[in-house]
Amino acid sequence: MKVKVVVFGILRFPAENIELVLPHLKSFVDATREKDNCIAYDVAEDPFDKGLIRFTELWPDRESLQSHLNADHVIPWRDSAKKYGLMERKFSSYDLSSDEIPV
Template identity: 65%
Template sequence: MKAKVAVFGILRFPPDNISDVLPHLKEFVDQTQKHDACILYEVAEDLTDPGLLRFSEIWPDRASLEKHLVAPHIKPWREQAKQYGLLERSFDSYDISSTAISV
């Protein structure tokens, strides 16, 4: 499947809350990968900035991304994020047209 949309973003939590956030985040990512037609959906904690989570997403089209944003598992995840002290949220999406090249 050819990718059409890339999303990169961050969430920031108090560093002391990350261990409590991760089980809820894992459930959210699992549900996204299972139900939302994403090509790639990855999250990683920044190694040099405690409490910062980085997201990389690849979607087949903008419609799939828009469906994801209103999927049933979004609301519970966002509520959990607030409960654990979400400090910052920033996501940007990009339309892409080239094919990936291995380097």
């Protein structure tokens, strides 16, 4: 499947809440990978900034991304994020206009 849309994002939680957030994040990521037609959906806590979670998403088209944003499993995740003190959320998407170029 060809990548046409890439998303980069961050969420920031209080460092002391990160262990409480992770089980909810795992459920959300598992559902996204299983149901939302993503090519890749990668999430990791920044090892140098406790509480910062980075997202990298690859999508075949804008429609798939939009469907993901409206999916049923997004609402429980957003509720959990608020419950555990979401402090910052920044996501940007980009349309790719060329084929993959290995580096």
